Amino acid sequence: MKGIKAALFTLFISQVAAAEIDVSLANGTEKEELKRDQIFRLIEQYDLKKWWFTDKIIIDESARSPFSHPVLTLKASMPNNDHAGLSQLLHEQIHWFEGARKEEVDNTVAELRKIYSSVPVGFPDGGRSEFSTYLHLAVCLMELDSLTQILGKEKAEEVIATNGKYFYKWIYKTVLQDQAQIREILKNNRLYI
Template sequence: MTLRFATRLFAALALLASTAVCAQPTPAAAPLDIRLEHDTEAERTTADELRAVVAAYDVEEWIVTREVRIDASAIPHSHPVLTLHTRHNGQPLHLLSTFLHEQFHWWVMERPDELLAATTAFRRAWPEVPVGGGEGGRDEESTYLHLVVCHLEYQAMAALVGADEARAILESNNHYRWIYDRVLNDPQVDRIVRGAGLSVDEGR
């Protein structure tokens, strides 16, 4: 954990613990609606760390759904409810990366034309892609979709914590390995996603 992040995280945790009301909440800053599937200590820890890291970093423009479920027994997924596990307790930046990954599934659904343009270009670039086995998505369509989502995840994390730290976080994943390798090492992915009109850094 970097010193800069530790300072931000401490400040965010202190803010969460405070009972003072400093300002009226606005719709843009509405809190996450977090539900614990089993209400265990691990799930409560994940919820606290998620609130803190979201407060510490400027991610508001990428939040589409505020409904979040914490389920220690589940694989993270985006729909129908954004669901996170407890695996990243004590690793708030990994938790943030996973949270943003699932948010970007919602984000791209609001941009269907751009998403179609990107996945069509990926099909031309890679007519055959891995499926399952820790390398790709559950099917070909999922693999092409995740080239977009994982690219957006990387770009967002790079904007927040720097390219080197973002790379290290994504390289540590033991899923979507082929996809993350393309995202991190093939400039073609960036050109295709941006060329389709999908960019996380517009206006930042």
């Protein structure tokens, strides 16, 4: 399949709410194929339906970083590190959950601002904006909790701590340090999976 500009693969997955998953390869490269295989492997291995909010995924080796909208797009990185791949996939799916809950997000961010009056903006510590940093406190807490339910607490915290060595450093550190407090804020604002 090398050389194909775009390949569309559809897979019927009963674990993910019996949904059709469309995974497109932006460039049809071998790395993108390996990442696609990883996604299917993760879906087959774990019950992800609780955290599944969009069935359309693009894998793009040339993407600077993964992003959730308008179409969930993953980099072709780490196709052999399933825990990192699972973390990346869940993180972007959680953005879809939050994207449908503007009022809950706004209330959560307002409450987080009271606790964290000054947050970092920009790589490697924060999000693209102040709002994005606050939003990512919520996303990354739910990423941690989803990984905990799937992999167990110790492995989930290890994955999150590893992520925090490379990006969202302040966010991941804060999530690990203040997880109970952040979780309570999310639950109180009906922004928790």
